[in-house]
Amino acid sequence: MDTSIFLAKVFGFGFVVLGLSMFFNIKRLKMVIDDIVKSPGLMYVTGFFTFVLGLIMVIAHNVWVGWPVVVTVLAWLTLLKGAMFVGLPNYQTKLIKAFRMDKWYTVGSIFVLALGAYLLYAVYYMV
Numbered sequence: 001m002d003t004s005i006f007l008a009k010v011f012g013f014g015f016v017v018l019g020l021s022m023f024f025n026i027k028r029l030k031m032v033i034d035d036i037v038k039s040p041g042l043m044y045v046t047g048f049f050t051f052v053l054g055l056i057m058v059i060a061h062n063v064w065v066g067w068p069v070v071v072t073v074l075a076w077l078t079l080l081k082g083a084m085f086v087g088l089p090n091y092q093t094k095l096i097k098a099f100r101m102d103k104w105y106t107v108g109s110i111f112v113l114a115l116g117a118y119l120l121y122a123v124y125y126m127v
Contacts, residue, residue, distance in 0.1 A: 012116045
């Protein structure tokens with residue numbers, strides 16, 4: 001299986017489930033994010049594994065042509081997010097707190113769901 005297709009399926013199915021979970025469980029999501037922000041150790045471990053996962057994806061998939069660009073951008077954003085959690089935890093905490101309003105969670109959940117649906121559409125109907 002092509003790396004683009006594999007990662008698009010992983011992101012696609014993951015984002016659809018995550019988007020629905022975010023939309024229907026905003027209160028719980030806020031609690032989880034609060035717990036992560038309050039725990040420097042958890043934030044560091046989360047950031048480290050996110051960074052490593054992003055690095056693996058960037059090395060394995062760096063395609064800048066066609067619909068796979070979306071997968072490449074997601075890989076780079078994963079790498080950047082992990083680096084911010086590890087290297088700039090105070091900035092990351094401020095950023096998280098700035099977007100801690102119900103409307104952002106709702107908009108974010110719809111965006112994540114739509115992105116997941118697009119990736120699945122790309123894999124199953126555009127390839």
